[in-house]
Amino acid sequence: MLTQRAKQVDRRPMTGLESIYLWNILKGMMITLSHLFKKKATIQYPEQKRTFSKVFRGLQVLNRDAEGRENCTACGLCAVACPAEAITMEAAERLSGEEHLYREEKYAVKYEINMLRCIFCGFCEDACPKDAIYLSQTFAPANYGRKGFIYKKEDLLIPHPIEQPEAYKKALGEKVVKADG
Ligand code: SF4
Ligand code: SF4
Numbered sequence: 001m002l003t004q005r006a007k008q009v010d011r012r013p014m015t016g017l018e019s020i021y022l023w024n025i026l027k028g029m030m031i032t033l034s035h036l037f038k039k040k041a042t043i044q045y046p047e048q049k050r051t052f053s054k055v056f057r058g059l060q061v062l063n064r065d066a067e068g069r070e071n072c073t074a075c076g077l078c079a080v081a082c083p084a085e086a087i088t089m090e091a092a093e094r095l096s097g098e099e100h101l102y103r104e105e106k107y108a109v110k111y112e113i114n115m116l117r118c119i120f121c122g123f124c125e126d127a128c129p130k131d132a133i134y135l136s137q138t139f140a141p142a143n144y145g146r147k148g149f150i151y152k153k154e155d156l157l158i159p160h161p162i163e164q165p166e167a168y169k170k171a172l173g174e175k176v177v178k179a180d181g
Helices: 022-036 077-081 123-127 165-172
Strands: 060-062 087-093 106-114 134-137
Touching: 060 106, 077 087, 106 165, 123 134
Parallel strands: none
Antiparallel strands: 060 134, 087 106
């Protein structure tokens, strides 16, 4: 026995009342009725929304620093760490004059996450040395086609903190911004 919770099966012969199952049907109906007066486990989504746990891991966000430059340096560590092989990217060299767009000399010109593969484990966030990706408190909305679940860089990138401060703050949610971006 692996636990102490095993329940002994009652093998006594059934009484006359038990053999017509009426008592058991009544017992079942009483349980159903009692649930009518209990607090409902379901909610009226989307009008009502649940508050998620502090450790809830949802849709990924590609982060920027305080000046609005993309943090991602296309090192590929997130893709290597991903157990679902959901991340693909293409790197490019930052050109002169693009210093205000990308924080590092290399950046991801293409970055995609397949949300149908993603298991929201958070390994990509843990693996990232640049605080460039994190899992937010939102989840991927429903979609009619498989292609709609391939999230591109434009879908994942956080709004610009200076150009769109409100949208940036909303996207940031509970995320704590590190001092170095
Ligand atoms: S959360 Fe996990 S499964 Fe999803 S992209 Fe990141 S590492 Fe891959
Ligand atoms: S998100 Fe982070 S780990 Fe992934 S490629 Fe960009 S810098 Fe590297």
